Amino acid sequence: MQEWGSILNASISSSLPVLVLGGGIAGIHVAQELADFGIQVCLIEKEPTLGGKALQLFRFFPTDDCALCVSSSDRLFSRGGFRKCFYRCGIIEHPNIELLTQTQLVAVEKLNSEFKVSLERHPRFVDEKKCIMCDKCADICPVVVPNPRNLNLDTQKAIYLPASQAIPYSYVIDPNTCLFEECAKCVEICPTNAIDIKEERETIEKNFGSIVIATGFEEFDPSPLKEYGYGIFDEVITQVQLARLVDPQGPTKGKLLKKDGAPIKNVTMLQCVGSRDKRFNSYCSSICCTYALKHSLLIREQEIDVNIAYMDIRTPFIYEDYFLRARDDGVKFIKGRVSHIEKDPVTQKVHVYVSDIQTEEIMDLETDLVVLSAALVSSKGIKKLAEILDLELDNYGFFPTTGAKESIYTNIENVYVCGAAQEPKDIPSTIEQANAVSMAILRRNAPLQKGEVK
Numbered sequence: 001m002q003e004w005g006s007i008l009n010a011s012i013s014s015s016l017p018v019l020v021l022g023g024g025i026a027g028i029h030v031a032q033e034l035a036d037f038g039i040q041v042c043l044i045e046k047e048p049t050l051g052g053k054a055l056q057l058f059r060f061f062p063t064d065d066c067a068l069c070v071s072s073s074d075r076l077f078s079r080g081g082f083r084k085c086f087y088r089c090g091i092i093e094h095p096n097i098e099l100l101t102q103t104q105l106v107a108v109e110k111l112n113s114e115f116k117v118s119l120e121r122h123p124r125f126v127d128e129k130k131c132i133m134c135d136k137c138a139d140i141c142p143v144v145v146p147n148p149r150n151l152n153l154d155t156q157k158a159i160y161l162p163a164s165q166a167i168p169y170s171y172v173i174d175p176n177t178c179l180f181e182e183c184a185k186c187v188e189i190c191p192t193n194a195i196d197i198k199e200e201r202e203t204i205e206k207n208f209g210s211i212v213i214a215t216g217f218e219e220f221d222p223s224p225l226k227e228y229g230y231g232i233f234d235e236v237i238t239q240v241q242l243a244r245l246v247d248p249q250g251p252t253k254g255k256l257l258k259k260d261g262a263p264i265k266n267v268t269m270l271q272c273v274g275s276r277d278k279r280f281n282s283y284c285s286s287i288c289c290t291y292a293l294k295h296s297l298l299i300r301e302q303e304i305d306v307n308i309a310y311m312d313i314r315t316p317f318i319y320e321d322y323f324l325r326a327r328d329d330g331v332k333f334i335k336g337r338v339s340h341i342e343k344d345p346v347t348q349k350v351h352v353y354v355s356d357i358q359t360e361e362i363m364d365l366e367t368d369l370v371v372l373s374a375a376l377v378s379s380k381g382i383k384k385l386a387e388i389l390d391l392e393l394d395n396y397g398f399f400p401t402t403g404a405k406e407s408i409y410t411n412i413e414n415v416y417v418c419g420a421a422q423e424p425k426d427i428p429s430t431i432e433q434a435n436a437v438s439m440a441i442l443r444r445n446a447p448l449q450k451g452e453v454k
């Protein structure tokens with residue numbers, strides 16, 4: 001008997017390829033689903049590695065798995081439900097996936113049912129296939145710069161590995177800080193001649209039958225909210241920065257330490273920073289309560305005291321368990337808004353002043369570290385992308401979909417959206433939507449029309 005996979009592969013191999021924009025969890029999932037069913041996919045990512053936010057987040061609710069644990073690409077036809085580490089997911093070897101990192105969409109022309117697309121690919125300056133990860137280039141590089149992956153909490157070189165499990169697994173040169181011909185020490189030392197500092201930007205033109213927007217989201221920069229002292233006091237960080245600090249592969253190897261290396265004894269988390277705030281983003285970012293609780297539980301393992309100042313704790317369905325566990329584990333909850341944060345110039349201690357709604361008192365919380373649960377906002381450059389594609393954006397800068405029951409369709413036929421590009425959401429909902437997009441594209445390309453029987 002012929003396998004379903006091979007029947008589908010044979011019947012849809014003639015359909016036009018699909019362009020997926022964004023290589024986070026959403027984009028990777030759609031690309032793998034379609035590719036496993038024989039559809040050609042071009043997955044483009046603007047950064048030098050796949051992974052999106054997941055690369056920075058250490059552990060995920062609801063399973064507390066490593067954030068890099070994603071499904072293997074071959075699960076469909078071999079071991080169902082089998083999970084593999086992200087860096088072994090096989091996406092790079094998939095015959096139906098063309099992966100282009102450091103690439104962005106620059107123009108689109110709609111021709112009947114096709115999209116004629118121009119892509120701009122920025123140079124990596126390191127040949128992915130030749131790089132053997134010997135680290136000699138980074139060791140000899142004299143340029144030390146802040147590390148954006150760790151939100152500038154530590155440093156890297158101008159030639160660097162974008163993540164410990166980067167896909168593609170290869171070094172890359174930062175063109176903004178590299179000294180190029182003035183130095184070129186990395187070129188001389190590379191044992192495989194993988195580095196070409198003269199590599200140039202490339203324009204690629206292709207035709208696609210569908211486009212999937214999976215461009216994700218960003219954490220809001222809380223600097224304009226002066227009362228929180230972000231960017232003023234080193235002791236005030238965001239939840240993504242905290243995620244890097246609790247990660248054993250992060251800048252402090254998972255330990256929460258003060259600047260002088262002494263262990264941190266207490267942390268105060270402040271919820272709804274720039275969310276549910278008419279001055280900035282009036283919506284609820286929906287997942288910050290749960291990840292603040294997830295981080296509280298991780299921090300409690302280091303015997304650190306945690307206070308959470310909140311407006312409402314919103315932990316839907318099974319996420320309530322995180323709230324109950326955190327409460328049982330001694331996390332202190334204070335219902336109230338922050339009035340301001342101060343640093344005592346003599347003791348150098350940080351004080352968070354919170355007006356407690358229940359007691360109507362102003363509380364003075366002396367704390368070693370303040371963590372802001374900043375709003376989740378749309379990705380940088382999304383306005384430009386919407387203009388190129390002629391897509392509508394909602395009032396908050398996310399891609400709206402056309403109806404409650406059709407949460408993957410945009411205002412342009414055959415352009416779909418999934419994941420946090422539509423609104424802030426967790427990974428299970430991201431995967432659900434990515435599955436729905438894959439199914440919509442598969443149905444469009446399927447050999448039979450609905451109701452037709454062969």
Ligand SMILES: Cc1cc2nc3c(=O)[nH]c(=O)nc-3n(C[C@H](O)[C@H](O)[C@H](O)COP(=O)(O)OP(=O)(O)OC[C@H]3O[C@@H](n4cnc5c(N)ncnc54)[C@H](O)[C@@H]3O)c2cc1C
Pocket residue numbers: 021022023024025026027044045046047050051052053054057059060061062103104105214215216217218219239240243287291294379381385418419420421425426427428430
């Ligand atoms: C602090 C924090 C903790 C979290 N913890 C959890 C958790 O424990 N469990 C959970 O389920 N969820 C958690 N989440 C939510 C989770 O991060 C998201 O659900 C998930 O990242 C969404 O995936 P995505 O692919 O839609 O978006 P992203 O992860 O944002 O990926 C989007 C990708 O698109 C790329 N991109 C953007 N614009 C372009 C463009 N124009 N062209 C090409 N590429 C582009 C980006 O570089 C990025 O790689 C957390 C979020 C935060 C902020």
